[in-house]
Amino acid sequence: MSYVFNKQDENTPSSRRTFLGRMGAAVTVVCLPQLAFGNEAGKKTARRIVSVGGGLTEILYALGAEKELVGVDTTSLYPQAATKLPSVGYARALSSEGILALSPTLVIATEDAGPPAVLRQIVTAGVPVSVLSANDKFEGVIERVRHVGALIEQTTRASQLEAQLKQDWQRARAPILARKTSAPRVLFILSHSPAQIMVGGRKTSADAMIAYAGARNAVDGFDGFKPLTPEAVIAAQPDIVLFTEQGMSVVGGMDGALKLPGLAQTPAGQKRRIVAFEAMFMLGFGPRLPQALSALDQALSNAMQS
Amino acid sequence: MTTLPAVSELLALERVTVSLGRQSFGPFTLSIRPGEQVAILGPSGAGKSTLLKLLARELMPTSGQAHFDQRPLSDWSLADLSRRRAILPQSHEVAFGLPVELVIGLGRVARTYDSNLNSIVQQAAGQACAMHLLGRRFDTLSGGEKARVHMARVFAQLWDAEQGLLLVDEPLAALDPGLQFELMDAINTFASRRGHAILAILHDINQALQGFERLILIKHGKLVGDYQTSHVSLSLLEALYGVCLVCATTDEGELIVAPSLKRNVPA
Amino acid sequence: MARTICGLPQQFASQPAWLLSLLLLLGIWAATAMGAVTVTWQDWLAVLQSSDQPLSGSAYVLWHLRLPRILFAVLIGATLALSGALAQGLFRNPLADPGLLGVTSGAACAAALTIVLLASSGIDVPVALRYWLLPTTAFAGAVAVCFILDTVARWLTADSIAGLLLAGIALNALAAAVIGLCTYLATDEQLRTLSFWTLGSLAGANWTLVGALLATLMLAFWALKQLTHTMNALALGEAAAAHVGVDVRALRVRVIMLVALLSGFAVAWCGMIGFIGLVAPHIVRLLVGPDQRRLAPLAMLVGAMLLLLADTAARTVAIPAEIPVGIFTALLGAPFFLVLLARMRRGV
Numbered sequence: 001m002s003y004v005f006n007k008q009d010e011n012t013p014s015s016r017r018t019f020l021g022r023m024g025a026a027v028t029v030v031c032l033p034q035l036a037f038g039n040e041a042g043k044k045t046a047r048r049i050v051s052v053g054g055g056l057t058e059i060l061y062a063l064g065a066e067k068e069l070v071g072v073d074t075t076s077l078y079p080q081a082a083t084k085l086p087s088v089g090y091a092r093a094l095s096s097e098g099i100l101a102l103s104p105t106l107v108i109a110t111e112d113a114g115p116p117a118v119l120r121q122i123v124t125a126g127v128p129v130s131v132l133s134a135n136d137k138f139e140g141v142i143e144r145v146r147h148v149g150a151l152i153e154q155t156t157r158a159s160q161l162e163a164q165l166k167q168d169w170q171r172a173r174a175p176i177l178a179r180k181t182s183a184p185r186v187l188f189i190l191s192h193s194p195a196q197i198m199v200g201g202r203k204t205s206a207d208a209m210i211a212y213a214g215a216r217n218a219v220d221g222f223d224g225f226k227p228l229t230p231e232a233v234i235a236a237q238p239d240i241v242l243f244t245e246q247g248m249s250v251v252g253g254m255d256g257a258l259k260l261p262g263l264a265q266t267p268a269g270q271k272r273r274i275v276a277f278e279a280m281f282m283l284g285f286g287p288r289l290p291q292a293l294s295a296l297d298q299a300l301s302n303a304m305q306s
Numbered sequence: 307m308t309t310l311p312a313v314s315e316l317l318a319l320e321r322v323t324v325s326l327g328r329q330s331f332g333p334f335t336l337s338i339r340p341g342e343q344v345a346i347l348g349p350s351g352a353g354k355s356t357l358l359k360l361l362a363r364e365l366m367p368t369s370g371q372a373h374f375d376q377r378p379l380s381d382w383s384l385a386d387l388s389r390r391r392a393i394l395p396q397s398h399e400v401a402f403g404l405p406v407e408l409v410i411g412l413g414r415v416a417r418t419y420d421s422n423l424n425s426i427v428q429q430a431a432g433q434a435c436a437m438h439l440l441g442r443r444f445d446t447l448s449g450g451e452k453a454r455v456h457m458a459r460v461f462a463q464l465w466d467a468e469q470g471l472l473l474v475d476e477p478l479a480a481l482d483p484g485l486q487f488e489l490m491d492a493i494n495t496f497a498s499r500r501g502h503a504i505l506a507i508l509h510d511i512n513q514a515l516q517g518f519e520r521l522i523l524i525k526h527g528k529l530v531g532d533y534q535t536s537h538v539s540l541s542l543l544e545a546l547y548g549v550c551l552v553c554a555t556t557d558e559g560e561l562i563v564a565p566s567l568k569r570n571v572p573a
Numbered sequence: 574m575a576r577t578i579c580g581l582p583q584q585f586a587s588q589p590a591w592l593l594s595l596l597l598l599l600g601i602w603a604a605t606a607m608g609a610v611t612v613t614w615q616d617w618l619a620v621l622q623s624s625d626q627p628l629s630g631s632a633y634v635l636w637h638l639r640l641p642r643i644l645f646a647v648l649i650g651a652t653l654a655l656s657g658a659l660a661q662g663l664f665r666n667p668l669a670d671p672g673l674l675g676v677t678s679g680a681a682c683a684a685a686l687t688i689v690l691l692a693s694s695g696i697d698v699p700v701a702l703r704y705w706l707l708p709t710t711a712f713a714g715a716v717a718v719c720f721i722l723d724t725v726a727r728w729l730t731a732d733s734i735a736g737l738l739l740a741g742i743a744l745n746a747l748a749a750a751v752i753g754l755c756t757y758l759a760t761d762e763q764l765r766t767l768s769f770w771t772l773g774s775l776a777g778a779n780w781t782l783v784g785a786l787l788a789t790l791m792l793a794f795w796a797l798k799q800l801t802h803t804m805n806a807l808a809l810g811e812a813a814a815a816h817v818g819v820d821v822r823a824l825r826v827r828v829i830m831l832v833a834l835l836s837g838f839a840v841a842w843c844g845m846i847g848f849i850g851l852v853a854p855h856i857v858r859l860l861v862g863p864d865q866r867r868l869a870p871l872a873m874l875v876g877a878m879l880l881l882l883a884d885t886a887a888r889t890v891a892i893p894a895e896i897p898v899g900i901f902t903a904l905l906g907a908p909f910f911l912v913l914l915a916r917m918r919r920g921v
Binding site: 124126 | 774896
Binding site: 362364384385386387388389392393395398399400401402403404405408409412413414415416443459463 | 665666667802803805806807808809810812813815816817818819820858862863864
């Protein structure tokens with residue numbers, strides 16, 4: 001499911017805004033760019049895209065739309081070239097004027113993007129905002145590729161990318177599905193600061209990745225991310241602990257990770273089975289998903305053999 | 307106890323009691339006439355301050371009647387009452403370091419329109435020997451200077467009133483003797499010119515004997531005596547404080563009372 | 574009459590209101606010229622001409638985004654500073670502020686409860702209503718805290734400000750616990766909304782809000798004129814204030830309601846923005862002294878200026894991105910306050 005902020009959503013009592021009413025009810029994503037902000041002549045000029053969400057930026061690059069990209073958020077770290085683009089900042093604290101200053105004709109964003117008032121302001125200023133659902137499944141990636149392809153009128157390339165992704169996905173999944181060994185228990189730890197250490201429960205992106213890799217999430221008693229407690233860690237008895245690279249450095253590398261409360265009493269802690277990946281690569285659910293799955297599978301297998 | 311015609315009473319308590327937690331005080335029955343100068347004496351914890359709070363309407367009586375100027379005390383609005391009676395506190399901090407003239411002016415805060423405010427503040431400060439403190443911040447003053455400013459505030463409050471009541475709570479206990487004398491003198495001068503009655507809680511027996519015409523004695527939360535100063539005997543005071551006292555008379559005929567170091571406490 | 578700290582020009586002490594107003598106007602003018610989009614005099618012309626032509630490009634940004642945002646920052650700054658000044662006067666404590674009273678966290682608590690409970694109850698709120706729902710409940714939370722505060726404090730120890738302050742601390746802890754529980758129960762999506770509340774942001778500004786806030790502030794200012802004179806007497810302490818004829822209880826209720834209205838409104842629309850309510854009255858007290866009659870209006874001017882400065886920095890430092898305004902209120906407020914404190918120490 002995805003939706004587009006529509007002009008009718010906004011109450012616009014000021015006389016200055018009466019023009020919005022005349023735009024009519026049937027304003028669609030396709031016709032909006034012609035009326036868009038910074039496009040006074042009204043004729044079709046080059047598309048200018050602001051992408052809010054690392055996975056979406058990767059899709060845009062994969063579809064060859066990098067020339068049309070004029071701004072990205074702080075999670076858009078891949079490919080390297082994306083970090084050279086103007087940054088519109090943290091996805092949850094966007095600036096309407098900052099984004100409008102980039103004269104975009106289209107804003108593509110994840111559900112994380114906000115605050116809602118800012119998205120409304122951008123839509124009201126005549127720039128369509130497409131919010132794509134954060135479905136953390138392989139099907140979700142395919143859906144986003146198709147959707148972005150339609151938004152930037154690159155359906156052919158999108159179909160090619162989709163075929164390629166499906167092929168890569170099967171190649172990544174085949175050995176996992178064929179394996180007969182018992183599934184290891186994996187605990188995912190997320191930490192933004194030493195004082196805030198969370199573990200990933202059900203319905204998280206980490207849970208999905210663990211399942212795809214043929215492993216079992218060591219915690220299945222709750223949804224979402226919850227604070228880590230030593231007793232819960234011991235009760236979970238993980239064989240492997242999975243970190244993001246960013247989280248690993250926050251807790252102080254491998255040594256710091258092993259010192260986390262409770263971890264020493266688990267198989268993972270005793271056998272030093274700790275695995276870390278770059279956050280956007282492992283959990284971004286972008287076009288690198290098949291590679292990420294292969295890499296995770298490889299790392300988990302290596303860890304279990306050590 | 308003296309019974310006086312009701313017409314001339316400024317303040318009258320009729321079997322007033324008050325309960326504070328488990329303690330109860332009273333019953334108090336007493337009356338103050340306009341222009342009278344009364345001292346309240348008694349050992350620490352006897353209930354002097356509680357009596358003063360009753361008279362100030364800070365505490366409401368649990369039972370009994372309290373009248374101020376023929377009207378029940380509870381019928382007076384705070385603003386109306388503030389034009390007739392003022393309270394000089396024991397010691398008082400003021401938050402935020404307000405300027406001295408503003409503190410003095412606060413005595414008249416209940417008056418919505420007060421055209422003479424500035425001149426009254428100046429005159430009240432002069433009367434309280436606080437002229438030189440104007441323009442300074444209250445929190446930079448010494449203890450004696452703060453006492454003068456509060457006195458000036460009280461003067462300002464009753465500056466244009468007549469036959470009011472000035473309640474004074476051990477105001478000068480912490481000050482040096484010279485300043486005590488000076489300030490007590492200022493209070494007496496201020497009050498007598500306007501016919502204000504003074505009711506003062508005092509620790510210093512000599513000050514009470516010399517400066518006040520009537521003494522009210524309080525012990526264990528009860529009123530134990532109400533006398534013209536000239537009728538007070540040494541044994542009454544000895545019973546009140548539970549100490550032996552000696553007295554001496556100066557060449558000018560002034561009476562000085564002091565605790566005895568030689569005699570034993572009377573049974 | 575009021576003395577100023579050493580080293581300040583005399584005319585500043587005597588006419589600070591005019592000078593501060595002038596500075597604020599200059600600040601507003603400068604802020605309109607700053608931002609991600611370049612604004613020219615033609616855009617001003619387009620805005621000022623009352624034609625039916627829809628505004629476009631930079632003129633649109635100027636009229637629909639930048640101007641309301643700037644005025645919103647000014648008004649919220651004044652609102653926070655005024656509620657801070659009133660709370661400090663009421664509690665005879667220069668460190669009191671609506672945060673201390675639990676009013677701010679009460680508002681945030683109500684908002685957090687709404688976010689989490691509404692989702693789990695499964696009620697589908699229409700989009701138009703959803704826009705107003707959180708601000709309304711946040712304001713209701715602020716008012717509720719104030720009423721509880723007043724009742725509990727009176728029940729504990731009649732007319733004692735210490736009792737009120739203690740009740741505030743207890744309510745703060747309670748609100749923090751409820752917010753913590755909500756954060757624990759919240760889904761990722763709800764956490765996103767909660768984070769807006771805790772970060773604080775002026776991004777939601779529009780002309781309707783500016784109008785509503787201006788009306789609230791004018792109402793508060795009118796009520797203030799009758800309160801500030803008697804509020805000075807509270808500095809004497811509650812007993813002495815009653816002795817000089819002030820009805821302390823009635824005064825307290827009126828001030829509390831005013832504080833609830835002002836800080837509840839600010840929290841409802843902008844989340845929690847710290848430091849302004851604490852620092853602005855302090856700065857004014859150091860400049861012109863503690864007289865409430867001058868303190869309250871001047872604190873509004875200083876608060877407006879501080880938040881305008883902070884928000885302009887938040888908007889422009891990392892163009893095209895935006896930095897949370899709370900970081901700048903702390904960065905601007907704290908050192909300024911320290912410098913003034915040091916000067917006062919030397920000066921007196």
